[in-house]
Amino acid sequence: MTLSAQGLSRRELRRLLRQARRQLGSSAQRQAARKLRGQLSHHPLFRRARHIALYLPNDGEIDPRPLLEEAQRRGKIVYLPLLNAWPRTRMVFQRIEPGEKLYPNRFGIAEPRPSRARQRPTWALSLLLMPLVGFDPQGGRLGMGGGFYDRSLAFRQRRNNATRPVLIGLAHECQKVDQLPLERWDVPLQATVTDAGWYPEAQSRLSAVPD
């Protein structure tokens, strides 16, 4: 079942889709997280990426922690988003180590203590696995509304031949929408992966990755 976005504003879509993902119970969440790892962990995009950014789940988001642990086991370098104290609209990516102590940010999402030496510019990441509120099979993405990811990726608009990082959205199947209304600053995703599969479907067979 796919939700039709027709006639709905971004605000209304956010409310409906956040509600849908929050309604998933803890066993459904655990199963979705396991299936998500199954969808990605053997894929060349994941296997060949060395610098991978993920997130810690919030507000019913699909849980990428099994993938995060898999990446650490394989010796990859793992990054989490870190909100800047100033300007507050900026977000950077900072590497974390297994077992590192994390602290809640102003939204209650755990993040590492700021350390400039451990941050990597977004354009130098291999793979960015992004949280989202809604997606469409054409690469459209709807976020929480803060514009944090869009701003971090604005360099893509200026250099639209940039191949790094590969942008992949992670979501529950219930976050799929037929077609999202796009804004001028929206950066398209190369693919979205859910517990049920890849969108567009052909990406599941893709093997080339720039690094």
Ligand SMILES: Nc1nc2c(c(=O)[nH]1)N(C=O)[C@@H](CNc1ccc(C(=O)N[C@@H](CCC(=O)O)C(=O)O)cc1)CN2
């Ligand atoms: N897991 C995760 N981490 C992330 C993001 C995300 O979407 N998911 N972000 C992606 O941008 C950034 C944080 N952005 C966020 C934006 C809004 C809210 C949020 O819960 N807003 C509440 C209002 C809370 C408040 O103002 O105190 C709400 O809208 O209900 C959370 C995170 C960085 N880290």
Ligand SMILES: Nc1ncnc2c1ncn2[C@@H]1O[C@H](COP(=O)(O)OP(=O)(O)OP(=O)(O)O)[C@@H](O)[C@H]1O
């Ligand atoms: N490149 C940018 N430069 C400046 N402002 C931006 C940029 N991208 C987005 N914004 C601002 O961020 C706000 C939120 O954008 P939008 O509703 O698209 O967020 P989102 O994609 O849902 O959130 P996120 O990117 O954090 O997941 C908008 O009001 C927009 O003005």
